[in-house]
Amino acid sequence: MINLIALISIKFMLLQRLLALGENKTCVNNCTCDWESNSVDCSSLKLNAIPDFGSSSATIQFLDLSHNVIETLQSESFRKFTNLTSLHLEFNKISEVEEGAFRHLTKLTDLRINKNILTVIKPGIFVNLKIENLYLGDNKIEHIESNAFTNLSNLELIDLNNNFLSSIRENSFSILPSLKDFYIENNRLSAVPTSFFSRTPRLDFLVMNNNSISAIDKYAFKNCLKLKKLHLTGNTIKAIHPRGFSIPAGNLTVQTLNLVYLHMANNTLEDVPAAIRSIPFLSYLDLSMNLFKFVRSSAFGSLYRLKSLHLSRIENLESIESKGFAGLVALTQLFMTSNRKLRDIPIDAFPDSYKLQTIFIEGNALRTLHERMLNWDNLKILQIGQNNFSCSCDLIWIKTSKLLQKSGTRQTLEKATCSLNRQTKYILKLNAVEMKCPIKQTSHNDAKSRLITGLIAASIASCALIVCLVLISCRRNVYSKYIQFKYHRHRDEALFTVEDPKSKTKMFSNKSLIRNERSREETLM
Numbered sequence: 001m002i003n004l005i006a007l008i009s010i011k012f013m014l015l016q017r018l019l020a021l022g023e024n025k026t027c028v029n030n031c032t033c034d035w036e037s038n039s040v041d042c043s044s045l046k047l048n049a050i051p052d053f054g055s056s057s058a059t060i061q062f063l064d065l066s067h068n069v070i071e072t073l074q075s076e077s078f079r080k081f082t083n084l085t086s087l088h089l090e091f092n093k094i095s096e097v098e099e100g101a102f103r104h105l106t107k108l109t110d111l112r113i114n115k116n117i118l119t120v121i122k123p124g125i126f127v128n129l130k131i132e133n134l135y136l137g138d139n140k141i142e143h144i145e146s147n148a149f150t151n152l153s154n155l156e157l158i159d160l161n162n163n164f165l166s167s168i169r170e171n172s173f174s175i176l177p178s179l180k181d182f183y184i185e186n187n188r189l190s191a192v193p194t195s196f197f198s199r200t201p202r203l204d205f206l207v208m209n210n211n212s213i214s215a216i217d218k219y220a221f222k223n224c225l226k227l228k229k230l231h232l233t234g235n236t237i238k239a240i241h242p243r244g245f246s247i248p249a250g251n252l253t254v255q256t257l258n259l260v261y262l263h264m265a266n267n268t269l270e271d272v273p274a275a276i277r278s279i280p281f282l283s284y285l286d287l288s289m290n291l292f293k294f295v296r297s298s299a300f301g302s303l304y305r306l307k308s309l310h311l312s313r314i315e316n317l318e319s320i321e322s323k324g325f326a327g328l329v330a331l332t333q334l335f336m337t338s339n340r341k342l343r344d345i346p347i348d349a350f351p352d353s354y355k356l357q358t359i360f361i362e363g364n365a366l367r368t369l370h371e372r373m374l375n376w377d378n379l380k381i382l383q384i385g386q387n388n389f390s391c392s393c394d395l396i397w398i399k400t401s402k403l404l405q406k407s408g409t410r411q412t413l414e415k416a417t418c419s420l421n422r423q424t425k426y427i428l429k430l431n432a433v434e435m436k437c438p439i440k441q442t443s444h445n446d447a448k449s450r451l452i453t454g455l456i457a458a459s460i461a462s463c464a465l466i467v468c469l470v471l472i473s474c475r476r477n478v479y480s481k482y483i484q485f486k487y488h489r490h491r492d493e494a495l496f497t498v499e500d501p502k503s504k505t506k507m508f509s510n511k512s513l514i515r516n517e518r519s520r521e522e523t524l525m
């Protein structure tokens with residue numbers, strides 16, 4: 001049955017194609033017409049009007065009129081193009097679009113009028129259309145009048161980049177139930193257009209880079225429950241309300257935006273904003289080129305999904321407080337470069353980050369790098385060049401670390417230098433003996449393996465002792481069968497106790513054994 005239908009429809013299509021070939025389809029104005037795919041390319045032909053394809057107009061689905069010199073789109077310009085789904089008008093000289101210019105294009109989904117010279121969007125142009133993607137970027141749009149964008153229920157993307165918009169009026173847009181991507185970078189917005197965002201419940205990707213937004217007020221993105229990627233780079237944001245990234249959720253409850261990516265580089269933040277701390281899904285955060293002096297203790301709250309953190313070119317950044325990066329359990333990448341005043345990353349800066357794989361910390365003013373700051377074994381890439389390391393025994397650990405087993409890291413470490421008496425030396429060529437460094441301190445791992453060997457040795461010794469005890473007790477005819485061994489993990493407790501279950505008194509609380517234990521560990525260390 002299905003096969004039959006398929007066969008019939010294939011035959012029908014063939015018939016249609018034959019008919020199409022028989023028709024006298026006209027291609028005009030030196031355009032290139034592909035009547036098989038119903039696409040017509042009239043780009044770069046110096047056209048100043050919409051060509052007339054006669055009765056063929058209604059079959060055209062893709063019409064490219066880009067790179068011409070069209071100035072006006074009249075209300076009847078596209079009357080005949082009733083089957084159009086995609087219309088390209090970018091790179092023309094369009095300054096005026098008459099009301100209803102697109103009203104016959106009931107199948108249009110993709111409309112590009114970017115790279116023209118529109119200055120105003122009047123009402124009656126973008127109404128009751130099925131368009132999904134609308135490109136209006138790179139014009140000179142200063143105003144969007146009231147009711148300009150109405151009943152665009154399928155609209156998924158609007159590009160308004162590189163225009164001169166200083167605000168979005170409350171009633172310019174009606175609800176946009178399908179809008180996912182909104183681009184409005186390089187405009188003159190001085191505030192977040194909150195009323196607009198109250199009508200975009202599906203918004204996922206919002207780009208507002210390079211505007212003049214100076215603050216993020218309470219509930220600025222209200223109703224944007226689906227917003228995942230927010231770009232606010234290159235604004236003048238100084239303050240973010242603690243509820244700036246929250247959504248009022250009825251009664252007294254509040255929800256936080258479900259942001260995954262937050263780009264806020266090149267702003268004027270004077271502190272790591274508290275508003276970010278409760279964004280539960282945040283995985284990427286860029287706060288480079290801001291104005292804060294400190295990364296305070298627990299500045300990032302518990303962003304336990306944060307993987308990638310960018311804190312570069314922060315001119316004022318002087319210090320990272322103890323536990324500055326606490327709570328970042330998933331952190332895998334840290335980009336903290338060219339902070340010219342940053343002299344130290346404290347030893348306990350990353351108390352919770354065990355997954356760090358990539359660290360870029362070149363171009364700071366670091367004096368040293370603490371061995372116990374991280375478990376360096378997991379690291380795959382480490383860039384530490386162009387710092388201000390002073391050659392000292394504290395850096396010798398790098399020479400014996402596992403970092404050198406990783407090819408990329410090895411190369412950058414070979415170039416890393418430190419200075420000693422105003423002379424520049426390669427860190428990997430430092431000589432511990434010449435520098436009279438104390439014998440290598442135990443590293444975390446060594447300590448662990450020593451502890452294990454210690455424990456093994458201790459247990460062998462105790463077994464031997466127990467055997468002796470058993471032998472002795474047998475000979476003395478005590479309740480040798482019931483001797484129990486208890487093992488205590490706690491260091492301060494006795495490691496082994498041997499009890500007589502009947503008398504409940506300790507036969508041996510072998511303090512001497514413990515002493516032996518400890519002294520053995522000490523000598524092994």
Ligand SMILES: *[C@@H]1O[C@H](CO)[C@@H](O)[C@H](O)[C@H]1NC(C)=O
Nearest residue numbers: 022023024025026027028054
């Ligand atoms: C087909 O097109 C040619 C030129 O484009 C025209 O001269 C001719 O009259 C047309 N024929 C019909 C049947 O429309």
Ligand SMILES: *[C@@H]1O[C@H](CO)[C@@H](O)[C@H](O)[C@H]1NC(C)=O
Nearest residue numbers: 027028029030031045046047
């Ligand atoms: C088509 O192109 C030719 C050669 O470039 C030109 O001479 C002619 O005027 C063009 N025709 C139209 C209708 O633009």
Ligand SMILES: *[C@@H]1O[C@H](CO)[C@@H](O)[C@H](O)[C@H]1NC(C)=O
Nearest residue numbers: 057058059060061082083084
């Ligand atoms: C319009 O396009 C559809 C396919 O999307 C096609 O089936 C139909 O025949 C076209 N109409 C005309 C008038 O060419």
Ligand SMILES: *[C@@H]1O[C@H](CO)[C@@H](O)[C@H](O)[C@H]1NC(C)=O
Nearest residue numbers: 124127128147149150151152
């Ligand atoms: C929007 O659509 C509704 C119903 O579909 C209609 O009543 C209303 O007039 C439309 N608005 C405009 C401005 O066309």
Ligand SMILES: *[C@@H]1O[C@H](CO)[C@@H](O)[C@H](O)[C@H]1NC(C)=O
Nearest residue numbers: 185186209210231232233234
């Ligand atoms: C902001 O504008 C500047 C200057 O035009 C440009 O260099 C920069 O790339 C822009 N930034 C973004 C994020 O678009």
Ligand SMILES: *[C@@H]1O[C@H](CO)[C@@H](O)[C@H](O)[C@H]1NC(C)=O
Nearest residue numbers: 209210211233234235266289
């Ligand atoms: C920072 O943003 C400003 C204002 O948008 C822009 O002019 C400047 O080029 C940006 N700086 C960088 C390095 O992107």
Ligand SMILES: *[C@@H]1O[C@H](CO)[C@@H](O)[C@H](O)[C@H]1NC(C)=O
Nearest residue numbers: 248249250251252253254255
């Ligand atoms: C608000 O809280 C009251 C009492 O706790 C409850 O009865 C009501 O259903 C809540 N309303 C909403 C919208 O959650």
Ligand SMILES: *[C@@H]1O[C@H](CO)[C@@H](O)[C@H](O)[C@H]1NC(C)=O
Nearest residue numbers: 340341343365388389390419
């Ligand atoms: C680099 O360290 C030296 C001392 O070793 C200090 O005098 C100098 O100011 C430091 N330079 C920077 C840029 O921090």
